[in-house]
Amino acid sequence: SQQGEEDPQALSIQEGENATMNCSYKTSINNLQWYRQNSGRGLVHLILIRSNEREKHSGRLRVTLDTSKKSSSLLITASRAADTASYFCATGRSGGYQKVTFGTGTKLQVIP
C-alpha cells in the first residue's frame, strides 16, 4: 500500500449520523494531518496530531493516531450536508519543514 491510504474510498451517510474515515501509512512520521477538499476547490486544513499524541478533538472532529499500527481515524460527529467533501490524510516526516505526503482520500457524501 502507499503512504497514506484512506478507507473507505467513498462513504455516504444521512445527515446527523457520524462519519468515520481511516488512514494507514507505511513509514515513521512526525505528524499526521487531515484536510478537506470540496469538489474542485482548495485544501482546508482540519486538524494535526503529532506522533506522541493519541487523540485530538476539534469541534465535531475527533482524530486518533495509533503509531504501532501506523493508522489514524477521523470521526465527524453529527454530520451536516455541508460536510460533503473529500477528506485526505497527510503525513509529515521527522525533521520538519519537509513535504507532506497525501493519501488517496475518502469521498464523503452527507445526504440531507
Add this chain to the structure above:
Amino acid sequence: EPEVTQTPSHQVTQMGQEVILRCVPISNHLYFYWYRQILGQKVEFLVSFYNNEISEKSEIFDDQFSVERPDGSNFTLKIRSTKLEDSAMYFCASLPQGETDTQYFGPGTRLTVL
C-alpha cells in the same frame, strides 16, 4: 487571517506553451512548496524551496519545471513546454519559521493544457 493566494485561478494553454503560476505566500513564511493534483487523484508533492534554493524535489519535477522567488512576496512555478498530462490543479503552500508542521495551502490554480 493571512492567507496564501494564487493567480490565476484557472489557466488554459496550448500544448508546448510556457506557463507561470503565481503564488503569494503568507508574509512571514520562509518555506514554500508546490503540489499538484491531477483530476480525481491524490495531491502530489512537486518541490520545496527555502533560502532561495530548492530543498527537495520529486521525480515529477523534471527539467521542464522551475521555481523562483523573484521578489520578497511572490513564489512562481514555471512549466517551460506544457504537455497534456500537466493538466492539474496546482497548489502552493508555505510554512513559517519556527513551525515544522502545518503547511498553509493556497486555493490552487487549475491548469488546462489543450
